[in-house]
Each structure stands twice: as C-alpha cells, then as structure tokens.
Amino acid sequence: MTEKRVALVTGGSRGIGAAIVKQLAKDGLHVVAMARNVDKLAEVVAAVTADGGTAEPLACDIADGKALAAAIEGIADKHGRLDVLVNNAGITKDGLILRMDDSDFDDVINTNLKSAFVAIRTAARSIMRSKTGRIVNISSVSGVAGNAGQANYAASKAGLIGLSKSVAKELAGKGVTCNVVAPGFITTDMTDVLNDKIKDTVKQVIPLRRFGEAKEIAAAVSFLASEGASYITGQVLVVDGGMVM
Numbered sequence: 001m002t003e004k005r006v007a008l009v010t011g012g013s014r015g016i017g018a019a020i021v022k023q024l025a026k027d028g029l030h031v032v033a034m035a036r037n038v039d040k041l042a043e044v045v046a047a048v049t050a051d052g053g054t055a056e057p058l059a060c061d062i063a064d065g066k067a068l069a070a071a072i073e074g075i076a077d078k079h080g081r082l083d084v085l086v087n088n089a090g091i092t093k094d095g096l097i098l099r100m101d102d103s104d105f106d107d108v109i110n111t112n113l114k115s116a117f118v119a120i121r122t123a124a125r126s127i128m129r130s131k132t133g134r135i136v137n138i139s140s141v142s143g144v145a146g147n148a149g150q151a152n153y154a155a156s157k158a159g160l161i162g163l164s165k166s167v168a169k170e171l172a173g174k175g176v177t178c179n180v181v182a183p184g185f186i187t188t189d190m191t192d193v194l195n196d197k198i199k200d201t202v203k204q205v206i207p208l209r210r211f212g213e214a215k216e217i218a219a220a221v222s223f224l225a226s227e228g229a230s231y232i233t234g235q236v237l238v239v240d241g242g243m244v245m
C-alpha cells in the first residue's frame with residue numbers, strides 16, 4: 001500500500017485543477033491527475049516532480065461513466081488506498097435559455113454533475129477506509145447565485161451542492177467529510193474567452209477588484225482536504241473576492 005495519502009484530482013491538466021494537483025503534492029500527498037489531454041497532464045506531473053512531490057497522470061474522459069469508474073477502481077487497486085477525491089473537471093456551454101438545446105444542457109450536466117456522482121459512488125468504499133477521507137467538489141458562484149446565460153452550468157453547479165450535502169450526511173458516520181469550494185472569476189482558459197469589456201465590468205462588482213488566481217482556489221481545497229479540517233462537512237466555501245455575499 002502506498003504510504004502517502006493518495007488523492008485523485010479530476011481536470012488536473014490545467015487551470016484550477018493543475019494548481020490543486022501541485023498544492024496537494026506540496027502538502028505531501030501522492031496525486032493522481034486525471035484529464036483527457038495526456039501531454040498537458042505530463043507537464044503538470046513533471047512540475048510536481050521538479051518540486052520534490054509525487055504525482056501520476058491518468059487519462060480519462062469523465063463524461064464516460066464506465067471509463068471513469070474503471071479508472072478509479074484502478075487507482076484503489078494500484079495504491080491500496082484513496083484518501084482524497086477532488087471533483088474539479090468542468091465545462092461550460094453557455095447560452096440564453098430560449099436558445100439552449102437539449103444537448104448543451106445534457107453535456108454540461110453529464111460532465112459537471114453526473115461525473116461527480118459516479119466518482120463519489122466508486123471511490124466511497126476506499127475513502128471510507130481512510131482515517132482522513134475527504135471529498136471536495138468544485139462548484140461555482142453561478143451555482144450559488146445563478147447566472148443569466150448559464151442555466152445548464154448553474155444547474156450542474158447547484159446540483160453539486162445538493163449532492164455534497166447529501167454525501168456529507170451519508171458518509172459522516174465513517175469520518176469522511178464532503179465539502180464544496182465555489183470559485184468566483186478565476187484566471188484560467190475558461191475565463192480567458194471573455195472579452196476585456198466583460199472582464200472590466202465583472203471587476204467592478206468584485207470587492208477585491210480583481211480576478212482570482214488558480215492557486216487561491218487550490219489553497220482552499222488544500223485546507224478542506226487536510227487532517228485539520230476534520231470537523232467541517234457539508235459546507236460551501238465561496239472563494240470569489242467578495243462578489244457573492
């Protein structure tokens with residue numbers, strides 16, 4: 001059995017997920033970084049190794065539930081343990097509701113919400129055996145407050161909150177905690193697509209007057225995944241520069 005606590009981070013190839021992989025490795029965990037882009041995963045793993053940590057890549061499309069479950073079972077078999085699960089991978093397919101078609105809704109729910117359900121269900125047995133089992137799901141302020149043009153995305157992210165609170169109650173008896181981190185606007189590929197005018201308008205409604213950095217989300221995840229966060233469960237930690245309060 002691997003000696004270090006073992007974590008799985010979905011969407012670990014870039015953006016917030018890559019920052020979480022690096023932070024958890026710095027915290028002393030062995031991190032499995034999952035995503036579809038193998039080259040990007042290799043870059044993240046190389047950065048972890050250069051920093052003295054340990055990580056490994058795991059290629060998987062989380063929208064394929066069977067593949068996701070098999071990949072997670074493989075981690076438990078290989079390492080004999082899985083202590084921390086971070087459901088971070090997510091996509092957007094924005095549009096106003098009058099023009100949003102079924103596939104845009106289904107794809108976002110499947111990738112952002114159903115994958116988290118499948119991952120938790122598959123990982124639960126291993127996580128329950130851990131003395132420090134932690135699940136952290138990455139939602140969004142859109143899931144907390146709603147957002148015009150993001151009915152599908154906001155539904156998926158609000159769904160993650162309900163899922164997390166239910167799992168928190170179900171697994172509490174085994175000492176497993178399940179919490180949510182809800183980022184505001186963070187500088188990544190996901191927000192790079194916004195034009196400068198939108199970015200400036202958004203900054204006006206953020207009390208801290210700037211977008212967040214991926215490492216600022218990773219810091220929140222690091223805390224919730226730590227042994228010190230053992231009495232916090234079912235909570236939503238909003239990390240958004242004060243935008244939604």
Ligand code: NDP
Binds near residue numbers: 010062089
């Ligand atoms: P990015 O678009 O930068 O990265 C998304 C990550 O998810 C990539 O690693 C991508 O890897 C992975 N991913 C997407 N689809 C799949 C799939 N089908 N299978 C496996 N991996 C997949 O996003 P961010 O880093 O910005 O966002 C990370 C999380 O934070 C998301 O859940 C997002 O909704 C949430 N969030 C982000 C905010 C922001 O402002 N950036 C604000 C609020 C929430 P690959 O393409 O290699 O498969």
